[in-house]
Amino acid sequence: KAGVTQTPRYLIKTRGQQVTLSCSPISGHRSVSWYQQTPGQGLQFLFEYFSETQRNKGNFPGRFSGRQFSNSRSEMNVSTLELGDSALYLCASSLQFEGGLETQYFGPGTRLLVL
């Protein structure tokens, strides 16, 4: 079974631009979560989607948004990019949200550099 895939793997943008990252979960997984990883802040939770609905949101500004499609694929968007948005953005999928004790499996991440 294929793992979680993320595209693109690397991205360079300039301040003020916007970016859209894509995540395809493991086949059959319905829950997708997004995390931001930086050397200073570590791994921080962005949001979680299940059945096209955002179920959980972390403490990030409204410039960070996401959505999930009917096939469970998910996208996240960052508008008005800032230098501090440079990070590795990780997507993780799990079978389901209900119960909350499902193992999350991570993709390789998208490395975003904002200049």
Next chain:
Amino acid sequence: GESVGLHLPTLSVQEGDNSIINCAYSNSASDYFIWYKQESGKGPQFIIDIRSNMDKRQGQRVTVLLNKTVKHLSLQIAATQPGDSAVYFCAERGGNDYKLSFGAGTTVTVRA
């Protein structure tokens, strides 16, 4: 608030020795704990998990211990190999929501 932390940011281990990586958490409502391994350029890889109704769980060369009394989690790696060199994260889930909260990570370096 909830937080998850690791006691040491780095750990150097001789190949063949056992490794112990520690993690402390503060959310007493946490009911699920996971250890992840992250190699350079890759996403975190699931190693082993444990639910709060257990105090020990074993996998292949790895053992996770959970002490709910002192809110402490540890990962033991037996016969550490060069391929075990990576950053190890503990994560917890539970409480009022089900997002994963990660510790800062411990970088394990295996000496030949």
